[in-house]
Every structure is written in C-alpha cells, then in structure tokens.
Amino acid sequence: MNKIILNDNFEFKQKAILLVPTFFFLYFSCVGLQTFLNHKIEELNVSFFIMLFVFSIIGISLLALTFSKVGFKVQDNELYRILSFLDLNFYSKKINPRDKKIFSILYKKAFQRNDYLSAGGADVSYNFAVQDFVLLSENHLEKESLIKLNSQKHSEELKLFLEEFGKLKFEIYSPNFQ
Incomplete structure (x- = not known):
C-alpha cells in the first residue's frame, strides 16, 4: 500500500474552535477518571461509567479529528482520499x-x-x-x-x-x- 500525507485537515482558526469542545470532554473524562480512582466501585453507579466512557470516546475522537491530516492512498489499484492521525487512517473515501x-x-x-x-x-x-x-x-x-x-x-x-x-x-x- 502506497500513501502520501499532505497537509492539515483544518486551518488554525478552525482548530481553535474545535479545541473548545475537545477540552471540555477530555477535562470531564479526567475528572471522572480521578473520581473512579478515589472511590470504591460499589459507591459508583452504572450511569457514571457510561458517561465516563462516552465523554472519553468523544474527547479522543475530537482530538484526533482536530489534528488530522489529509492524504491519499492506493490500495488494490484503487485510489482513496484519507484522513489520518499519527499515521493511523481513520477515514477513507474511494475516488471513483x-x-x-x-x-x-x-x-x-x-x-x-x-x-x-x-x-x-x-x-x-x-x-x-x-x-x-x-x-x-x-x-x-x-x-x-x-x-x-x-x-x-x-x-x-x-x-x-x-x-x-x-x-x-x-x-x-x-x-x-x-
């Protein structure tokens, strides 16, 4: 598989706008993780774990999207446009x-x-x-x-x-x- 990573997916001001909700979700994920580490599991309810999981996933996804890069790859003689973060492709669209x-x-x-x-x-x-x-x-x-x-x-x-x-x-x- 051959690929080329070109440039950032977002401009600086778009990144600045996306970082606000990203830090919101990551902050509450860290607070939830600290709460989890400081309390016994029996004292915490199921909704706490669901919210911790959802906020963590959304925060990490927004962080990856904010700093993603655009590129192209060729796989099986097909051309794809890709979004990647830290050399991990998380979205690809086939160019037909x-x-x-x-x-x-x-x-x-x-x-x-x-x-x-x-x-x-x-x-x-x-x-x-x-x-x-x-x-x-x-x-x-x-x-x-x-x-x-x-x-x-x-x-x-x-x-x-x-x-x-x-x-x-x-x-x-x-x-x-x-």
Missing part, C-alpha cells in the same frame, strides 16, 4: 474516476480576510495561491475536484504520486468544446 483517468492542476489566486483580527478597523487580509487538483474527462468538459492545496511542495509531491501510483495522466487543462 470512472471515465476520468486524467488530472490537472488549476492555479487560483485567493485572499482571506481575518475578521476576528480586524475589530479595530484595520483590514487584515492576506493573499495566497491555491492549487486545485481536478479529475477530468477526455474532452476536459467534466471536472471533479480532488483536493485544494496551498503549498507548492505538497502540490509537486501529489502530482508525482498520482502519476506513479494512482495511474492517472497529467494534462494541462484545455477544454474541447467540439
């Missing part, structure tokens, strides 16, 4: 190219405003380039987005990976309307 055995990279300029920083009236925004990997039909009229990357390094790595292991052909996007 059907008649789309061609991919291209579309370059776009984008800009993002940081509204949470501009409360004082200053316009805090930044420009960046986005490389959008798309699957194309033979005449390039139908396209399906695979992933959008901000890093040129990751873009080159993914291009080589899709050509070598994904058995996809790279072409420059030029639709044929005939």
Whole structure:
C-alpha cells in the first residue's frame, strides 16, 4: 500500500474552535477518571461509567479529528482520499474516476480576510495561491475536484504520486468544446 500525507485537515482558526469542545470532554473524562480512582466501585453507579466512557470516546475522537491530516492512498489499484492521525487512517473515501483517468492542476489566486483580527478597523487580509487538483474527462468538459492545496511542495509531491501510483495522466487543462 502506497500513501502520501499532505497537509492539515483544518486551518488554525478552525482548530481553535474545535479545541473548545475537545477540552471540555477530555477535562470531564479526567475528572471522572480521578473520581473512579478515589472511590470504591460499589459507591459508583452504572450511569457514571457510561458517561465516563462516552465523554472519553468523544474527547479522543475530537482530538484526533482536530489534528488530522489529509492524504491519499492506493490500495488494490484503487485510489482513496484519507484522513489520518499519527499515521493511523481513520477515514477513507474511494475516488471513483470512472471515465476520468486524467488530472490537472488549476492555479487560483485567493485572499482571506481575518475578521476576528480586524475589530479595530484595520483590514487584515492576506493573499495566497491555491492549487486545485481536478479529475477530468477526455474532452476536459467534466471536472471533479480532488483536493485544494496551498503549498507548492505538497502540490509537486501529489502530482508525482498520482502519476506513479494512482495511474492517472497529467494534462494541462484545455477544454474541447467540439
């Protein structure tokens, strides 16, 4: 099995938002664990153990999701988009190219405003380039987005990976309307 891990699943501000419920569940899991260690099992009821288990599972799952990374893998000559945490794949989605055995990279300029920083009236925004990997039909009229990357390094790595292991052909996007 060949795989490539590219970049984080969430941006910094999205991670900050996800960390609030994550710490909530993990905090109450730790409090429950301390309660369990400080009391006799006979003094605790079944609902305590259920809540401890549920809060622990939700907290660990949110932590893994918050710091997950996006990538691709090839298994049994099939291409999958994966989410992984600490080299453990916990979600994979099969990419079904059907008649789309061609991919291209579309370059776009984008800009993002940081509204949470501009409360004082200053316009805090930044420009960046986005490389959008798309699957194309033979005449390039139908396209399906695979992933959008901000890093040129990751873009080159993914291009080589899709050509070598994904058995996809790279072409420059030029639709044929005939």
